[in-house]
Structures are given as structure tokens and as C-alpha cells.
Amino acid sequence: MPSLTKIFGSHVFDLRTMKACLSKPTFNALKRAIDGSARLSLEEANEIAHAMMEWAVGLNATHYTHWFQPLTGRTAQKHDAFLTLDEDFTAIERFSGSQLIQSEPDASSFPSGGMRSTFEARGYTAWDPSSPVFVMQRSNVAVLCIPSVFLSYTGHALDKKTPLLRSERVLNQSASESLELLTGRKPRVFSTVGAEQEYFLVDQEFFNQRPDLIMAGRTLIGCQPPKGQQMEDHYFGTIKDRVLMYMEAVERELYRLGVPCKTRHNEVAPHQFEMAPIFQKANLAADHNQLTMDVMQKVAKEHGLEVLLNEKPFAGVNGSGKHLNWSMQTDEGTNLLEPGSTPHKNLRFLYFLVAAVHAIHKRGDVLRSTIASSGNDHRLGANEAPPAIMSVFLGSHLSGLLDLVESSMDLTSAVISEIDLGLAELPQVVRDTTDRNRTSPFAFTGNKFEFRAVGSSQSVSLPTVILNMAVAESLDEMNAMLETQKDRSEKSILSVLRHFIKRSKPIRFEGNNYADAWVAEAEKRGLPNLRTTPEALIVWERDDVREFLTRSGVLAEPEIEARMHVKLEGYAKEIDIESSTLLRMVDNHVLPSSFRHQTHVAQSIQALAQATASAGMDAAGVLGSQAAYLDKISSHIARLLASRDELEAKVEAAPSFEHAKESAFYYRNQIVPVMDRVRSDCDSLESLVDANDWALPTYHELLFML
Numbered sequence: 251m252p253s254l255t256k257i258f259g260s261h262v263f264d265l266r267t268m269k270a271c272l273s274k275p276t277f278n279a280l281k282r283a284i285d286g287s288a289r290l291s292l293e294e295a296n297e298i299a300h301a302m303m304e305w306a307v308g309l310n311a312t313h314y315t316h317w318f319q320p321l322t323g324r325t326a327q328k329h330d331a332f333l334t335l336d337e338d339f340t341a342i343e344r345f346s347g348s349q350l351i352q353s354e355p356d357a358s359s360f361p362s363g364g365m366r367s368t369f370e371a372r373g374y375t376a377w378d379p380s381s382p383v384f385v386m387q388r389s390n391v392a393v394l395c396i397p398s399v400f401l402s403y404t405g406h407a408l409d410k411k412t413p414l415l416r417s418e419r420v421l422n423q424s425a426s427e428s429l430e431l432l433t434g435r436k437p438r439v440f441s442t443v444g445a446e447q448e449y450f451l452v453d454q455e456f457f458n459q460r461p462d463l464i465m466a467g468r469t470l471i472g473c474q475p476p477k478g479q480q481m482e483d484h485y486f487g488t489i490k491d492r493v494l495m496y497m498e499a500v501e502r503e504l505y506r507l508g509v510p511c512k513t514r515h516n517e518v519a520p521h522q523f524e525m526a527p528i529f530q531k532a533n534l535a536a537d538h539n540q541l542t543m544d545v546m547q548k549v550a551k552e553h554g555l556e557v558l559l560n561e562k563p564f565a566g567v568n569g570s571g572k573h574l575n576w577s578m579q580t581d582e583g584t585n586l587l588e589p590g591s592t593p594h595k596n597l598r599f600l601y602f603l604v605a606a607v608h609a610i611h612k613r614g615d616v617l618r619s620t621i622a623s624s625g626n627d628h629r630l631g632a633n634e635a636p637p638a639i640m641s642v643f644l645g646s647h648l649s650g651l652l653d654l655v656e657s658s659m660d661l662t663s664a665v666i667s668e669i670d671l672g673l674a675e676l677p678q679v680v681r682d683t684t685d686r687n688r689t690s691p692f693a694f695t696g697n698k699f700e701f702r703a704v705g706s707s708q709s710v711s712l713p714t715v716i717l718n719m720a721v722a723e724s725l726d727e728m729n730a731m732l733e734t735q736k737d738r739s740e741k742s743i744l745s746v747l748r749h750f751i752k753r754s755k756p757i758r759f760e761g762n763n764y765a766d767a768w769v770a771e772a773e774k775r776g777l778p779n780l781r782t783t784p785e786a787l788i789v790w791e792r793d794d795v796r797e798f799l800t801r802s803g804v805l806a807e808p809e810i811e812a813r814m815h816v817k818l819e820g821y822a823k824e825i826d827i828e829s830s831t832l833l834r835m836v837d838n839h840v841l842p843s844s845f846r847h848q849t850h851v852a853q854s855i856q857a858l859a860q861a862t863a864s865a866g867m868d869a870a871g872v873l874g875s876q877a878a879y880l881d882k883i884s885s886h887i888a889r890l891l892a893s894r895d896e897l898e899a900k901v902e903a904a905p906s907f908e909h910a911k912e913s914a915f916y917y918r919n920q921i922v923p924v925m926d927r928v929r930s931d932c933d934s935l936e937s938l939v940d941a942n943d944w945a946l947p948t949y950h951e952l953l954f955m956l
């Protein structure tokens with residue numbers, strides 16, 4: 251086995267490879283393009299493209315593709331061969347600078363939320379040099395992938411990457427301005443992201459027999475097995491060999507692609523697992539998380555497994571999230587959310603910490619909207635995942651520190667020493683003492699924030715965009731206030747902090763976010779509780795939100811409109827697919843199985859009646875109890891027939907998807923509750939029907955047989 255450092259990045263055209271393949275001036279030009287300070291000339295692009303092709307061909311690549319992230323939230327690609335015919339129609343391999351820089355896929359079949367009229371189908375993908383190209387290899391097929399943005403003919407972003415790149419610019423501007431005010435120096439600032447990925451594995455044979463897993467990625471029915479996760483024996487348990495082999499294969503492939511996989515472990519629910527990478531610059535981390543999901547799915551099939559990325563594949567056990575760890579870092583390597591050993595003395599740390607708290611207070615509802623999805627609705631607020639109410643957890647030490655800054659009337663250096671006294675025991679251990687509050691959607695965990703409400707199947711781009719923008723906005727406000735102070739002394743900085751600590755106080759919550767009392771308390775504090783996807787998405791209709799999103803140029807009006815439309819429509823369509831699948835399963839599986847079982851029982855009772863009658867026995871008692879059992883089965887069948895009819899009628903009456911908002915609310919309010927009833931009727935029958943008559947793999951098989 252080659253060592254990790256040998257395989258890591260072996261399929262990435264990284265700086266080291268570039269340096270070896272390119273002339274010095276071109277390499278330097280590319281480095282400037284990577285950090286966004288200059289554009290490449292066509293000659294330079296030609297040299298780079300040629301070098302890339304030679305390198306990729308050395309890894310057996312025959313094709314290249316612009317690799318991008320349309321609003322579907324997944325990745326897209328269209329392969330072109332390096333093959334060209336010259337004037338004599340002789341085959342040669344060629345890859346030009348213009349092919350590298352731009353491509354023109356037909357945009358008409360990607361979701362655009364009405365941004366592109368059907369007669370104008372053109373869209374462009376353009377190379378993002380800040381994320382290195384890589385060769386995706388599956389057995390003996392290899393393709394050069396070029397991370398790209400995806401734009402409409404009118405120049406509007408039709409993808410997830412463009413706004414992320416724009417938001418990095420905005421964050422850099424505000425944060426480096428803060429640093430200049432605080433320290434007199436102005437390094438570049440970028441956000442860092444580490445996306446912990448949770449997932450379920452199921453045996454492929456069982457998966458293939460479940461129409462709901464195939465169509466919807468989650469089980470729509472399924473009676474609870476006697477054992478779920480109540481024994482708490484799966485979390486961090488011994489990883490089964492079959493799963494370990496799978497994890498290892500995924501990681502080897504990801505290492506080649508430069509994805510720094512770090513941690514793997516069993517999660518809380520049976521068959522649930524997690525992979526956490528080492529954090530990177532946000533743009534790269536977002537690309538890598540997409541790659542991770544792709545590779546996980548492909549490799550699973552080779553191991554006779556299927557990976558479930560849906561937020562709630564099984565009722566009754568935990569769903570899956572994607573903890574988005576987020577911080578800000580300077581190009582000198584300083585983590586701006588690192589408290590150091592004496593956070594109370596580290597005003598810079600406090601400044602950025604308070605900016606983040608204020609950002610969530612001000613824009614928590616927008617952040618909430620970025621993680622709204624039909625899958626995540628089943629998770630947020632269920633007793634296992636942070637609720638839909640945004641709040642910030644800081645831990646008792648930091649919270650106490652902010653309280654102290656807030657309450658000190660006399661903000662002189664005397665107060666600073668008082669802080670010193672008050673928290674004398676604090677230094678050194680501060681990282682470890684940020685106690686783990688697993689119930690908070692947005693928790694400070696030592697030297698970064700962890701946004702826990704992101705769904706397992708979601709791209710981390712949009713939540714990162716909003717975090718970047720909201721923190722930039724807070725920093726702008728704080729910078730503006732600091733500029734009006736007479737100097738930049740500790741006293742002035744503390745008075746700015748004090749103002750914003752006060753204002754953002756309602757968002758801070760150290761208690762149990764799962765408790766009902768918190769819902770009431772949050773309401774008293776005026777914190778929004780956007781329970782469902784449609785409610786969360788229409789936040790984007792509000793004028794103040796539009797103003798926030800457009801002000802810094804991260805999203806234009808049509809881009810906002812498009813995203814909201816695509817999400818509302820996607821939500822309605824997802825539930826439409828789920829409800830149609832559910833009806834099919836009822837008609838093709840649950841009812842036939844139940845009728846078979848009912849027939850067996852009825853026949854058995856009839857036989858018993860005949861036998862006892864011909865023997866002259868008094869069978870009234872036994873026959874009565876067996877008839878009651880038959881009645882139980884037939885009543886459940888009757889209830890299911892009624893609920894499935896109601897569901898069918900409601901689905902037929904659904905408004906057109908064109909009316910995205912109306913349709914989303916209809917599916918949420920009219921369809922989802924009936925689906926729940928149909929499910930409960932199915933599950934009652936599943937618990938009664940003869941296992942030989944039940945055609946679908948059960949939870950028992952899906953969750954306990956790897």
C-alpha cells in the first residue's frame with residue numbers, strides 16, 4: 251500500500267504539479283489568477299491547458315469536462331474528448347486555453363427558476379482557477395474535471411459556486427478593514443469550512459426492493475423494530491468489517507482527489523456513519539464535499555451497498571446532518587476565532603466573535619432559509635436535531651466574558667484587569683471548557699462555529715454564503731461605529747463590543763434547545779421559528795432581506811427570485827414524488843400483502859368453524875376471539891383504503907408547480923399530514939401481516955443486517 255502522503259492529491263493538478271509542468275512566467279501568472287489578482291492571457295491559458303492535458307493523459311484521461319454545481323445542488327458534467335481531427339483528418343489530442351476557460355452547455359434543462367426564457371437556452375461554464383482541476387478515475391475511465399461556475403447568457407449565476415466566490419470577496423473586504431482598524435495591518439481574510447458528513451448504509455439487495463428508497467431516498471413506510479438506537483450502542487462502536495472496507499475505499503479515492511478525510515466513526519443510529527475532513531478554504535471545501543457525496547455513492551455500489559444521504563431515511567432513529575464548521579482566517583494563517591490562552595485580552599478575537607453573534611441575531615432567519623428542504627423538515631425540531639429556531643451557544647466561559655464586557659459601566663483598563671480577575675481560572679483550558687451543547691444549531695466549539703442544522707444531502711455553499719455575508723455586514727456596522735470613536739484604544743473597542751453584545755443578546759442561549767420551554771422562551775425573545783420549508787423560503791420575499799442580499803453584489807434580484815422559485819418548486823415536486831411513490835407502494839405491496847394475510851386468517855377461521863361444528867364442539871369462544879383478530883386486520887385495511895383515497899384525491903387536486911409558492915404550501919399543509927396517516931395505517935398492517943406475505947424489506951433488515 252502506498253503511504254497516504256504519496257496518494258494524497260495524486261490526481262490533482264496542484265501547485266507542485268503546475269510548477270513542474272509550466273514555464274516560470276506562466277506559473278506565476280496562474281498563481282495570480284488563483285488568488286484572483288489578475289486574469290490570464292490567452293497564450294498563458296493555452297500553455298496551461300496543454301500542460302493539463304499532458305498531465306491528465308498521463309493518468310489515462312481521454313476526456314475533459316467543466317465540472318459545475320447547478321441549482322439542483324448536485325454536480326453536473328458533459329464530457330468532451332481531447333480528440334481533434336487536423337486538416338488531413340488525422341486524429342490528434344488537443345486541449346486549448348479557450349476550451350479550458352469557457353464552455354457552453356445548453357442551460358435549458360437545468361433549473362433556472364424562470365431566469366432564462368426557453369428560447370434563450372445558452373449558458374456558460376467558466377473555469378474557477380481557485381479550485382484545482384483533477385482527474386476523476388473510475389476503473390479504467392479517466393476524465394479531467396475543471397471546477398467551474400455556471401452562468402446564464404445574461405451573466406446571472408445559475409449555480410452554487412458563483413455566489414460563494416462573491417461572498418468571499420465581501421467577507422475579505424469587511425474583515426480586513428476590521429483588522430486594519432484594530433491592529434493597523436490589513437491581511438487578506440477568507441472563510442474556512444469543514445463539513446462533517448453523516449450518512450446511512452444499507453445492503454443493496456434490500457435497497458433495490460424498496461421503491462421508496464429508490465425514488466425518494468428515504469423510507470415512506472416501515473414499522474418500528476423492537477430495537478432502534480435506545481441501547482446507545484452504535485455511536486463510536488466497533489466499525490463492522492464490511493463498512494470499514496467501504497470507508498477505506500472511499501477515503502483512498504478521495505485522497506487521490508486531494509480531499510483531506512480525517513475522521514470516520516459509527517454515528518448514533520444503527521447503520522449510520524460519519525466522515526469528517528480537515529477544514530479548507532470554503533470554496534475548496536464546498537467542492538470537496540460535493541465530490542465526497544459523489545464518491546460515496548459510487549463506491550457503495552461496488553461494495554454491494556447503497557449510501558443514503560437523505561436527511562431522514564428512517565423514522566424513529568436519528569436523521570443525518572452535515573455539521574458546517576466555519577471560521578475566518580488571514581492569509582498569514584491566523585484563525586480569527588482562536589481565543590488564544592487569554593481571550594479576555596484578545597480584543598481581536600472578541601471583535602470577530604461578537605460580529606458572528608450579532609450576524610446570527612440579525613440574519614438568523616435568512617441562514618435558516620438556506621437549509622430548508624423537505625428532508626430537513628423531518629429533522630429540524632425532531633428530538634435529535636437542532637430546532638428551526640436559530641440561536642447561538644457560546645459556553646459558560648465566553649458567555650460570562652461577554653456579560654462582563656456588557657455590564658461594565660466603566661470601560662477602562664481597570665475593567666480589563668477585573669475581567670482578568672473574574673476569569674482567572676480561564677486561560678489555557680478555554681478550548682476544552684466550551685462544553686458541548688449538542689442541541690444548539692449554532693455553537694462555538696473552541697475556535698470555530700459549528701452550524702449543525704445543515705442537512706446531510708445539502709451543498710454547504712449557500713449557508714456559507716449567508717454566514718460570510720452576515721458576518722461581513724456585522725463587521726461593517728462595528729467598523730463604522732469604531733470609526734466614530736475618538737481613538738482606537740481598548741476602551742473604544744470595548745464600548746463598541748458592549749453595544750453589539752447588548753443588541754444581540756436575545757440570540758444567545760445556553761440551555762437545552764430541544765425543550766418545549768425553549769420554543770416559548772424564543773417566542774418571547776422575538777426569535778423567528780420557521781418550522782417548515784415554505785415558511786423559511788419566503789423570507790427571501792422580504793424587502794429587508796432583498797436589500798441585504800443585493801447590497802454587496804453577492805446576489806442580484808433575478809438570482810434571488812430564481813433561487814427561491816427553484817427551491818419552492820423543488821420542495822413541492824419532492825413531496826409529489828414521495829406521495830405518488832407511497833400510493834404505489836400501498837397499492838402494489840401493502841394492500842396485496844394485507845389481503846393475502848386476511849384471506850389466510852379468514853380461511854383458517856372458516857376451517858376451524860367447520861371442524862368444530864362437525865365434531866359437535868362448542869367453539870363460540872375461540873371463534874369469537876379469532877373473528878376479533880380478523881376484524882382488527884380488516885379494519886386497518888379499511889382505514890388504509892380510506893386514507894390512500896384521500897391522499898390520491900389531494901394529489902390530484904394539487905395546484906400546478908408553476909405557482910411554486912402556492913404549490914409548496916399546498917404540499918406542506920394538505921399532502922404531508924395525509925401521508926403521515928397513510929404511513930401509520932401501513933405500519934399497523936406491517937406489524938400484523940405474516941412475514942412470508944410481506945414483500946418489502948423491513949426496518950429490521952434495512953437497519954440491522956450489514
Ligand code: ADP
Pocket residue numbers: 442443444445446526527528529530575576577578585695697698
Ligand atoms: P469537534 O470535535 O469540536 O467537532 P474537530 O476538531 O473534530 O472539532 O473538528 C470538526 C470539524 O471542524 C473538522 O472537519 C475540522 O476540520 C473542522 N474545523 C476545525 N477547525 C476549523 C476552522 N478553523 N474552520 C473551519 N473548520 C474547522
Ligand code: MG
Pocket residue numbers: 446573700
Ligand atoms: Mg463536530
